[in-house]
Every structure is written in structure tokens, then in C-alpha cells.
Amino acid sequence: MKPIIAPSILSANFAYLAKDIEMINNSEAEWIHIDIMDGVFVPNISFGFPVLKFVAELSEKPLDVHLMIVNPEKFVNEVKALGAHVMNVHYEACPHIHRVIQQIREAGMEPAVTINPGTPVSLLKDIIRDVYMVLIMSVNPGFGGQKFIEHSVDKVKELRALIEETGSKALIEVDGGVNKETGALLVEAGADVLVAGSAIFSAPDPRRMIVDLKNL
Numbered sequence: 001m002k003p004i005i006a007p008s009i010l011s012a013n014f015a016y017l018a019k020d021i022e023m024i025n026n027s028e029a030e031w032i033h034i035d036i037m038d039g040v041f042v043p044n045i046s047f048g049f050p051v052l053k054f055v056a057e058l059s060e061k062p063l064d065v066h067l068m069i070v071n072p073e074k075f076v077n078e079v080k081a082l083g084a085h086v087m088n089v090h091y092e093a094c095p096h097i098h099r100v101i102q103q104i105r106e107a108g109m110e111p112a113v114t115i116n117p118g119t120p121v122s123l124l125k126d127i128i129r130d131v132y133m134v135l136i137m138s139v140n141p142g143f144g145g146q147k148f149i150e151h152s153v154d155k156v157k158e159l160r161a162l163i164e165e166t167g168s169k170a171l172i173e174v175d176g177g178v179n180k181e182t183g184a185l186l187v188e189a190g191a192d193v194l195v196a197g198s199a200i201f202s203a204p205d206p207r208r209m210i211v212d213l214k215n216l
């Protein structure tokens with residue numbers, strides 16, 4: 001199976017965001033990945049809902065919303081109002097992760113749980129059957145353009161084994177430092193969805209790069 005490609009607009013040119021969204025609309029990418037940061041959970045601030053309202057209006061692709069914020073459950077309605085397909089919350093940001101997953105599903109979105117590089121896959125055992133997707137961070141969240149953490153490939157393998165063992169249908173998404181080289185290792189290890197920011201937006205031909213990542 002070819003991976004789903006989700007370009008991260010964090011690496012887009014914000015002065016010409018409409019142009020970059022148009023590029024994604026006219027590409028083979030299935031989703032558009034949106035990184036929301038609050039300067040508390042991660043040491044950076046990206047963009048908020050007033051900006052994303054316009055992104056959502058322009059995007060013809062389903063939105064994969066990655067919330068790098070504390071108390072993400074406070075924003076279920078705002079993310080829903082964007083028409084998001086997936087609401088991704090960090091395991092580390094939710095003491096009551098099981099409840100948050102239920103809230104996302106009740107709001108009519110697909111729940112995904114994200115884990116940081118320092119969080120083990122084994123902690124997902126009791127929620128793996130309840131999520132649509134797990135996002136494995138292959139860099140420490142907060143910035144685009146960082147170096148891929150190699151150990152993430154082992155985490156994908158471990159998660160694939162957990163999914164098979166439990167009969168879960170969860171997709172495996174990986175985010176951070178994904179390019180043609182690291183993407184190939186991830187797909188081989190069992191990743192279903194690749195997020196890529198700088199690899200796509202700094203490529204001479206971003207749409208070609210999306211095709212290349214799909215064909216890994």
C-alpha cells in the first residue's frame with residue numbers, strides 16, 4: 001500500500017499561503033497537516049484559529065490537525081468548526097487521554113494520539129483500539145526542518161506489532177525530518193502516513209516530491 005502524504009504547511013511561505021495550499025490541492029497529497037503550537041507545550045508559537053479558518057476554506061484536502069498545546073480538549077469545538085478530519089492530541093498533554101479520545105469522536109472527528117520521541121509505544125496499549133491513528137514524532141515537536149531521530153523506525157515496528165497483536169485498525173503516522181531516505185525506512189517499517197514539511201516546501205518541485213514520497 002502506498003503511504004498517505006500529508007504536507008505540513010508549517011514550512012509554507014505564510015506571505016503566500018494561498019499559493020502553497022493551491023499547490024497541495026493540485027497534488028497527489030491526500031491530506032494537509034496543520035501544526036498548532038502554543039509556546040507552552042512546545043517552545044514555539046505557530047498560528048491559531050483565525051488564520052486556520054481561511055486555510056480550511058481554501059483547502060480541498062482533509063485537514064489533519066496536530067495540536068501541540070496544553071489542554072487540547074478545550075478546543076474540540078474550534079477544531080471541529082474547521083471541518084477537520086483528524087484531531088491529533090499529544091499523549092503527554094492529556095492526563096485523561098481516554099476521555100479526550102471519546103470527546104473527539106463524539107464531536108464527529110477521527111481521534112489520533114501523538115507521542116513524543118521520549119514517550120514509549122508501550123504506553124498506548126490500553127487505548128490502541130480506540131484511536132483512528134497514532135502519530136509518532138520523529139523529532140522533538142516545535143519546529144520544522146529538524147534532523148530525523150533514527151530510533152523512530154524501531155518505534156514504528158513496535159507499534160505495528162502492537163496493532164497486529166491487539167487487532168486494532170489504527171493507522172501509523174510519522175512526523176519530523178521525513179524525506180525520501182527516512183520515508184523509505186518508515187514505509188518499510190510499517191508507516192501508513194508520512195508528514196513532510198521542509199522536504200516538500202524546499203524542493204525545487206514540491207508536487208514532484210509528493211509523488212516521490214508516495215512511491216517510496
Ligand SMILES: O=C(CO)[C@@H](O)[C@H](O)COP(=O)(O)O
Nearest residue numbers: 141142144145176177197198
Ligand atoms: O509537528 C511538526 C513539528 O513540530 C511537524 O509537522 C513539522 O512541520 C515537520 O516539519 P519537517 O520536519 O518535515 O520539516
Ligand SMILES: [Fe+2]
Nearest residue numbers: 008035066175
Ligand atoms: Fe506536525
